[in-house]
Amino acid sequence: MPDLAIDTQQLVKQYGDTIAVAGLDLKVAQTTIYALLGPNGAGKTTTINMLITLIPPTSGRALVGGYDVVTQAAHVRQCIGVTFQDIVLDPGLKGREILDIHGRLYRMGAAQRRQQIDLLVQLVQLEEAIDRPVKTYSGGMKRRLELARGLLTGPQVLFLDEPTQGLDPQNRASIWQYIRQLNQEQGLTVLLTTHDMEEAETLAQTVGILDHGQMVVEGTPATLVAALGADVIRLRGNGHDEGIQLSLQQLAFVERIEPGGEAGLWHLFVDDSSRRLADIITIATTNGFHIEAISVAQPSLGDVFLHHTGRALRDP
Amino acid sequence: MVYATYVIWSKHMTKFFRSAEQVIGLAVQSVLWVLLFGVGMSGFIGTVEGFDYMSFMLPGIIALGALGGAVGGGLILLEERLHGVTRGYLVAPIPRLSILLATAWSTVTKSLFQALLMLIVGLLMGAHLVVQPLGWLVAVVLMICFALGFSGMALAMAAQSRSIMGYHGMIFLFNLPLLFASNALYPLAALPGWMQTVVLFNPTTYFIDTVRMLVFGIPPTLPMALSVGVLLLFALAGIGLAFLSFRQSLRA
Numbered sequence: 061m062p063d064l065a066i067d068t069q070q071l072v073k074q075y076g077d078t079i080a081v082a083g084l085d086l087k088v089a090q091t092t093i094y095a096l097l098g099p100n101g102a103g104k105t106t107t108i109n110m111l112i113t114l115i116p117p118t119s120g121r122a123l124v125g126g127y128d129v130v131t132q133a134a135h136v137r138q139c140i141g142v143t144f145q146d147i148v149l150d151p152g153l154k155g156r157e158i159l160d161i162h163g164r165l166y167r168m169g170a171a172q173r174r175q176q177i178d179l180l181v182q183l184v185q186l187e188e189a190i191d192r193p194v195k196t197y198s199g200g201m202k203r204r205l206e207l208a209r210g211l212l213t214g215p216q217v218l219f220l221d222e223p224t225q226g227l228d229p230q231n232r233a234s235i236w237q238y239i240r241q242l243n244q245e246q247g248l249t250v251l252l253t254t255h256d257m258e259e260a261e262t263l264a265q266t267v268g269i270l271d272h273g274q275m276v277v278e279g280t281p282a283t284l285v286a287a288l289g290a291d292v293i294r295l296r297g298n299g300h301d302e303g304i305q306l307s308l309q310q311l312a313f314v315e316r317i318e319p320g321g322e323a324g325l326w327h328l329f330v331d332d333s334s335r336r337l338a339d340i341i342t343i344a345t346t347n348g349f350h351i352e353a354i355s356v357a358q359p360s361l362g363d364v365f366l367h368h369t370g371r372a373l374r375d376p
Numbered sequence: 377m378v379y380a381t382y383v384i385w386s387k388h389m390t391k392f393f394r395s396a397e398q399v400i401g402l403a404v405q406s407v408l409w410v411l412l413f414g415v416g417m418s419g420f421i422g423t424v425e426g427f428d429y430m431s432f433m434l435p436g437i438i439a440l441g442a443l444g445g446a447v448g449g450g451l452i453l454l455e456e457r458l459h460g461v462t463r464g465y466l467v468a469p470i471p472r473l474s475i476l477l478a479t480a481w482s483t484v485t486k487s488l489f490q491a492l493l494m495l496i497v498g499l500l501m502g503a504h505l506v507v508q509p510l511g512w513l514v515a516v517v518l519m520i521c522f523a524l525g526f527s528g529m530a531l532a533m534a535a536q537s538r539s540i541m542g543y544h545g546m547i548f549l550f551n552l553p554l555l556f557a558s559n560a561l562y563p564l565a566a567l568p569g570w571m572q573t574v575v576l577f578n579p580t581t582y583f584i585d586t587v588r589m590l591v592f593g594i595p596p597t598l599p600m601a602l603s604v605g606v607l608l609l610f611a612l613a614g615i616g617l618a619f620l621s622f623r624q625s626l627r628a
C-alpha cells in the first residue's frame with residue numbers, strides 16, 4: 061500500500077451545468093480517519109461516488125489504495141467498504157441473509173463469514189433482529205445493519221457517507237468506538253462525511269471542509285479551531301444590525317465579527333471573553349441593539365464550519 | 377463471474393419463494409391462461425391440421441408466459457436500480473455482467489416453472505404429448521434461449537427507464553404485438569402473405585414451431601436447424617443488448 065490511501069488530483073464531476081466537484085485535491089494518509097464536512101450540495105457524496113467507482117469522473121484522477129478508480133476499478137472494489145448516504149437494503153430479506161450474500165460476493169469462506177457476522181451483529185446490537193426480515197427494522201436498525209455490512213469484508217479503506225445519521229446517542233457512541241478501534245488496531249483508513257460536528261471532532265484526525273465542490277480548509281480539528289482565534293461570544297438579539305456590527309468592529313479587542321447563520325445572531329471573536337463581556341453589552345445597548353441572549357464559549361468545529369462556509373450547518 | 381451470478385440468482389429465488397403473493401400469482405396466472413386461451417378457443421376450433429387445438433396452442437401460451445416473465449424480470453432490475461440495491465453490487469468486486477445474468481437467469485428459472493405448470497394443466501385439458509425425452513431436452517434448451525432473449529430485451533429497457541411507469545409504457549409497445557404477430561394462434565400457412573413475412577421476423581414463431589414438433593409431434597413448417605440457430609442468436613443478442621444498455625446507463 062502507498063502512503064496515501066486516497067489521492068485525487070484535480071478531480072472534477074460535472075452534471076450538465078452543475079459542477080458538483082470542482083478540481084478537488086484530496087489526500088488521505090494511510091490509517092487516518094478523515095472527515096469531509098460541507099453544506100448540503102457541497103459535493104461530498106459525489107466525491108465518494110467517484111472514489112468507490114460508482115460514477116466516472118468528468119476529468120482528473122483519483123487513486124484509492126494506490127489503484128486508479130477508472131482503469132483499475134476492480135482492484136479498488138476489492139479493498140474498499142462502503143455505506144451509502146441513503147439506506148439500500150433488500151426489504152424482503154433477513155438481516156443475516158443480507159450480510160451473508162454480501163460476504164459471498166466478496167468470496168469470504170463460510171466459516172469466516174459466520175464468525176464475522178456474529179461479531180458484527182453483536183457490535184451493532186442487532187442480535188435479536190438479525191433473523192427477521194429487514195422490512196420490520198426501524199430506521200436506526202437498518203443503519204446499523206448497513207454499517208455491519210460495510211465492515212464485514214475487512215476493507216482497507218472504508219467510506220461512510222453520513223454513517224450515524226438517525227442513530228441514538230448510545231448506538232452512535234458504540235459505533236464511533238468500534239471505528240476508532242479498527243483504525244488503531246488494524247490500521248483501517250476511513251473517509252466519512254458528516255453534518256455532526258461532534259462526530260468529526262471525536263473521530264477524525266483530519267477534517268476537510270468542502271464547499272461548491274472545492275476544499276475550503278483542511279487540518280486537524282484542533283488546529284482549525286485554534287486558527288479561529290481566542291474566544292467566541294454569541295450574541296443574539298434584534299436592532300440595527302449593520303450599526304452594531306460597525307461599532308463592535310471598531311473595538312480593539314474584537315478580532316472579527318461574523319454572522320451566526322441565522323437572523324439576529326452574531327459571533328464575536330475576542331481575545332478574552334470573560335473580561336470583555338461587560339463592554340460588549342454596554343456598546344450593543346447604547347447602539348440600540350436589544351440583546352435577547354448572550355453566551356461565551358471556546359470556538360468549536362461548528363464555528364470553524366460557519367467561518368469558512370458562511371452558512372449554518374444545513375442550508376436555510 | 378459464475379459464482380457471483382449464482383449468489384445473486386439465489387437471492388432472487390429466495391425472495392421469490394418467500395413471497396407467497398408472487399408464487400401463487402404465477403401459478404394462478406399460468407393455470408388461467410391455459411384455461412382461458414386453450415380451453416376457450418379449442419372449444420370452437422377443435423382441431424388444426426388433424427391435431428387437437430390444445431396441443432397446437434400450448435407452446436404459444438408458454439411463450440406468452442415467458443414474455444410476461446421477462447417483463448417481471450426487467451421490473452426486478454428496475455426496482456433494484458431505483459432503490460439503490462444495484463449500487464451495492466456495483467461497488468462489489470464482481471463483474472457487471474453477472475448482475476444482469478443473475479436477473480435473466482432468475483427470470484428463466486421462473487419461466488421454466490411456469491412452463492412446466494402450464495404443460496401439466498394443458499395435458500389434463502387434453503393436449504397430447506409425444507414421448508421423446510431427447511426432444512423434450514432440446515425444447516427446454518430452446519425455452520431457455522427464448523426466455524433469455526426476451527429477458528435481455530426487457531433488462532435493456534429496465535436499465536434505461538427512469539420510472540416504473542415509463543418502463544411499462546415501453547414494454548407495452550413490444551409485448552402484445554409479439555404474440556399476435558406470430559404463429560401462436562394460427563398455423564403459419566393460414567396467414568396472409570405479408571403477415572407471414574412479418575411473423576418470420578419474430579423469434580416467437582421459431583420457438584413455437586419447434587416446440588410444437590418436439591413436444592407434441594406437430595410437423596414443423598420451418599427447418600429445425602434454422603429455428604435453433606435463430607433462438608441461440610436471439611438469446612445472445614438479448615443479453616448483449618442488455619449489457620450494452622446497462623453499461624451505457626452507468627456512464628452518467
Ligand SMILES: Nc1ncnc2c1ncn2[C@@H]1O[C@H](COP(=O)(O)OP(=O)(O)OP(=O)(O)O)[C@@H](O)[C@H]1O
Pocket residue numbers: 075078079080098099100101102103104105106107145
Ligand atoms: N445525478 C445527478 N445529476 C445532477 N446533479 C447532481 C447529481 N448528483 C448530484 N448532483 C448535484 O451535485 C451537487 C453535489 O451533490 P452531492 O450529493 O455530492 O452533495 P453532498 O455534499 O453530498 O450534499 P448532502 O450534504 O446534502 O448529502 C448538488 O448540487 C447536486 O444537485
Ligand SMILES: [Mg+2]
Pocket residue numbers: 104105106145221
Ligand atoms: Mg451527500
